[in-house]
Each structure stands twice: as C-alpha cells, then as structure tokens.
Amino acid sequence: MKTKSIGLGIIVASLSASAAAAEVSYANAFATFHNLDNGNADVDVEAYGGSIEFLAGNFTFSGEAGRLDVEDLSLDTLSLGGSYAFQNGVSVGLDYSEFDVEDFGDSDIVSLFTFYSFSEFALGLSVGEASDLGDTVYSVFGTWDVTENGRVGIDLVEIESETLVSLYADYDTNRYGLSADFLSVNDLDILAVSGEYQVFDKAYVTGGLAHVSLGDDLDSISIGAKYEFVPGASAEIAYSRLNADGADDIDVVTFGLQYEIGAKTSPRRTVTNIINHATGNIANLTNF
Known part of the structure; x- marks a missing residue:
C-alpha cells in the first residue's frame, strides 16, 4: 500500500536522523508466563513485549x-509513531499500528494526527x-494530567x-500505583x-x-506479590480466578x-495501544 510505505518511510527516516540526540522519556520491557486450569484441562499462555518513547528536540x-x-x-502487535511540536502548543504526527494473528492474516492502520496542548x-x-x-478510521482523543504522576484520558475511534x-x-x-480502563x-x-502497594522496602502487594x-x-x-531488584526492574507472581457464565472457574497462575x-x-x-492497555488489566493476561 503506497500510503503505508510513505508513512513508514517518514517514521524510519526521522528516527534515524534524531536517534543520536534522543532522550528516553519512557521504556518498558516484559515477559509473562501464565498457566490456566479449569480442573479438567490446562493451557499455557506466554506474553512478551516492550515499548519506548524518546524525545529529540521538538520531536x-x-x-x-x-x-x-x-x-x-499467536498474536503479534506493533505500533510506531512520531510527532513534531510547534511553539504554539500544536503537534502534528504520523503513526502506524498492526495486528497479526497467525493463520488468520493481519490488519494495519496508518494515521495522521494532530493535538493541542494547553496547561495540563x-x-x-x-x-x-x-x-x-x-x-x-477517525478518532478524537484527550488527556488531563491531574498531577505530575497521574493522567486520565479518553479515546473515541470510529x-x-x-x-x-x-x-x-x-x-x-x-x-x-493504580490503573483503570x-x-x-x-x-x-x-x-x-x-x-500495587508497597508493604516493605522493594516489596509490593498487587x-x-x-x-x-x-x-x-x-x-x-x-492478587499477587512483586519484588523490585533495582529501580525499574521487578519480578511478580500472581494468582487469578476467572469466572465465566455457564463455564467452570479458571485458575490462573502467573x-x-x-x-x-x-x-x-x-x-x-x-x-x-488502547487494546493492549485495557486487556493488560484482565488477570495480567497481556502484561503487568
């Protein structure tokens, strides 16, 4: 698709040109292993992933x-994006997202976006x-940075x-920490x-x-427990119970x-991003 090729080319070229001067604002990498058991059969589920955001000047x-x-x-997801912020608070950008289900094909979306930032x-x-x-595909979105550590937001996608x-x-x-979707x-x-809540030095209840x-x-x-080895690096073990109408309860160890x-x-x-964030809070099935 011509539009997708041009869009990805712009993103990749911009990434290459700005990487040397970049400042990482956010980075995340995770690997989770789940065992789901309903008493009659069990299934293993594995999830891996990561994300990064970095700033380079106004980019x-x-x-x-x-x-x-x-x-x-297997399900693979990918999201890439880049934007430029003008001095008047307006930003414009381009992003690409993809879903690829094994044996069922893939679907992707290339979008142009703009937003205006004012105060919080x-x-x-x-x-x-x-x-x-x-x-x-159209969308409208908004955020409110309630505090330095807290954000609420809305996305409407047609x-x-x-x-x-x-x-x-x-x-x-x-x-x-608290996350809601x-x-x-x-x-x-x-x-x-x-x-999650810190109960001891480096130890949290989740x-x-x-x-x-x-x-x-x-x-x-x-419910679970998390231990932070060094700032940012942690291990977690959790137990979940899934209850579905008309089916046996499922025990999940993660x-x-x-x-x-x-x-x-x-x-x-x-x-x-929207789907990964929402499903990640369901028994930790896609991430922590």
Whole structure:
C-alpha cells in the first residue's frame, strides 16, 4: 500500500536522523508466563513485549511491540509513531499500528494526527486508513494530567460505523500505583482496575478486578506479590480466578519479569495501544 510505505518511510527516516540526540522519556520491557486450569484441562499462555518513547528536540517518537502465544495460536502487535511540536502548543504526527494473528492474516492502520496542548490538558484528532476496511478510521482523543504522576484520558475511534470508546486513568508513585480502563465497542464492554502497594522496602502487594461482557459475562480477580531488584526492574507472581457464565472457574497462575522507567508524555494512543492497555488489566493476561 503506497500510503503505508510513505508513512513508514517518514517514521524510519526521522528516527534515524534524531536517534543520536534522543532522550528516553519512557521504556518498558516484559515477559509473562501464565498457566490456566479449569480442573479438567490446562493451557499455557506466554506474553512478551516492550515499548519506548524518546524525545529529540521538538520531536517525539514512540514504538510498542508485543506477542501473545496461546498453545498453537499467536498474536503479534506493533505500533510506531512520531510527532513534531510547534511553539504554539500544536503537534502534528504520523503513526502506524498492526495486528497479526497467525493463520488468520493481519490488519494495519496508518494515521495522521494532530493535538493541542494547553496547561495540563491536551485535545486531538486523527484520520487514518486501514488495510482491510473500506472506511476511513477517525478518532478524537484527550488527556488531563491531574498531577505530575497521574493522567486520565479518553479515546473515541470510529471504525466501519462502529464507535470504540475508551476511558483510562493511570497514577503511579514510588509507594503505590493504580490503573483503570473502560472500553466499549459493539457488544464488547471491558471494565478493569489494577494496582500495587508497597508493604516493605522493594516489596509490593498487587491486585486487580475486571469485568468483561460479550453476550456472556466474565469476571476476574487477581492478587499477587512483586519484588523490585533495582529501580525499574521487578519480578511478580500472581494468582487469578476467572469466572465465566455457564463455564467452570479458571485458575490462573502467573510469573512475570518487567523493566520500566519514566512516563509517557504524548497524549496520542493508537488502536494497538488502547487494546493492549485495557486487556493488560484482565488477570495480567497481556502484561503487568
């Protein structure tokens, strides 16, 4: 696709030109291993991924990649973006997101976006082209940096006459952290909250609650413990219980490793970012 090739070329060229002077504002890498058991059978799930955001003068660049393996099925996600901030608070940029399900093909979206930042607020919109859809993809988004460590935001995405609504909140300090998501599209609704609290030096208690509605309901509750070896590097073990209408309860045991520093500055989220953030709070199935 010509549009995609031009868009990716611009992103890659800009990344190459600015990498030497870049300042990393956020970086994250994780690997998680899950065992799901309903008493009759068990399934292993593995998730790997990482993301980065860096600043180079007035440019902001970001990237995110992830892989989810469930037995013989795998899902790969990718997101790349770049933007330029003018002195008047207006930023313009381009991003690319992709979903690739093994044996089912892939789907990608290339979008142009702009947003205006004022005080602790940002408002923006985007227009994009999807590889396998006949319609243009539109979105409107906004954020409010409530504190230095906390952000709330909204994304409205129009895809083939369906509107995806995403509300989220993130708050993180050295002592505790909280993440919440609400996502709704067509017949799917997701409401998820997760958090952590420091109980001893380098040791945290973690937990989460989630409700998923897609015809039938799925509820999850999680509790775990995390140990931080050095700032940003940690290991976590967690237990979750999934309860689905008309099905046996599923016990989930999770072990994960993560390295995370900094905080994202850009208010722009691709469709890949939105989905990964929301599903990551459901029994830790995609990330911590």
